Amino acid sequence: MTRYGQRLQRRATKFLPKAKVTVLVVDDEASLRTLVADYLRSVGYEVIVAADGREALNAWQERRPDLLVLDLMLPKVSGEDVAATIRRRSRVPIIMLTAKVSEAEQLDGLRLGADDYLTKPFSLKLLAARIEAVLRRSREGSGAALAVRQNYPGGLSIDFRARRVAKGERELPLTRTEYLLLSVLAAHPGRIYSRDELIDAAIGADFDGYDRAIDSHIKNLRAKVEDDPRHPRYVRTIYGLGYKFSGGERQVSAP
Numbered sequence: 001m002t003r004y005g006q007r008l009q010r011r012a013t014k015f016l017p018k019a020k021v022t023v024l025v026v027d028d029e030a031s032l033r034t035l036v037a038d039y040l041r042s043v044g045y046e047v048i049v050a051a052d053g054r055e056a057l058n059a060w061q062e063r064r065p066d067l068l069v070l071d072l073m074l075p076k077v078s079g080e081d082v083a084a085t086i087r088r089r090s091r092v093p094i095i096m097l098t099a100k101v102s103e104a105e106q107l108d109g110l111r112l113g114a115d116d117y118l119t120k121p122f123s124l125k126l127l128a129a130r131i132e133a134v135l136r137r138s139r140e141g142s143g144a145a146l147a148v149r150q151n152y153p154g155g156l157s158i159d160f161r162a163r164r165v166a167k168g169e170r171e172l173p174l175t176r177t178e179y180l181l182l183s184v185l186a187a188h189p190g191r192i193y194s195r196d197e198l199i200d201a202a203i204g205a206d207f208d209g210y211d212r213a214i215d216s217h218i219k220n221l222r223a224k225v226e227d228d229p230r231h232p233r234y235v236r237t238i239y240g241l242g243y244k245f246s247g248g249e250r251q252v253s254a255p
Contacts, residue, residue: 022046024065026056039124053077072098087113093134113175178221185245194242
């Protein structure tokens with residue numbers, strides 16, 4: 001376990017939510033589903049459960065939970081399809097649980113819009129700490145956000161107060177992580193952020209993954225905010241250094 005994971009485990013023992021938060025736990029393994037649900041209830045969450053993908057989509061539609069803990073290997077509707085369906089309609093945080101352990105498989109999960117990723121077996125305290133961290137980022141934002149609305153050439157607008165990003169009149173369905181990355185970059189246009197700096201500024205010390213996962217989030221972000229993600233005008237790559245936000249002036253050549 002990395003030093004970040006160890007830090008999260010130490011902090012988890014002191015965690016107790018101040019407000020009632022509803023978590024949807026989705027896993028087809030009854031014993032694990034019950035174990036996770038009971039533990040999260042013990043630290044103050046309201047928990048609803050689902051045993052398959054269809055139940056998960058119905059529960060999300062009816063209850064609108066504040067966060068999902070979602071296993072990927074599900075009957076009826078796969079976890080991947082559940083995540084993709086929900087992400088098209090909502091920014092609700094999603095923490096994926098799976099036995100898949102390779103970097104490529106974890107990046108696939110992030111491409112679906114997951115805000116975090118845990119492989120089985122996992123510590124219940126670590127899961128609670130990850131939930132706390134994702135919810136905290138959702139509530140507090142990056143800390144660099146401006147309390148104003150900014151409009152950019154090409155129709156992009158960012159309302160830092162409402163945490164709303166739109167293209168023209170259409171609101172963009174960004175994940176929490178995508179919004180945090182965009183808000184950090186846009187708050188300091190022209191500044192080049194390395195991957196590590198983006199992790200620190202947008203996600204914080206709670207991040208416990210591959211730094212290349214940032215590339216996957218940036219790719220997803222570009223697919224939503226750019227007219228041509230291959231030739232971005234807002235979120236640009238500075239090769240060998242990192243990423244920066246441009247005010248929207250056009251770029252002819254590839255980044």
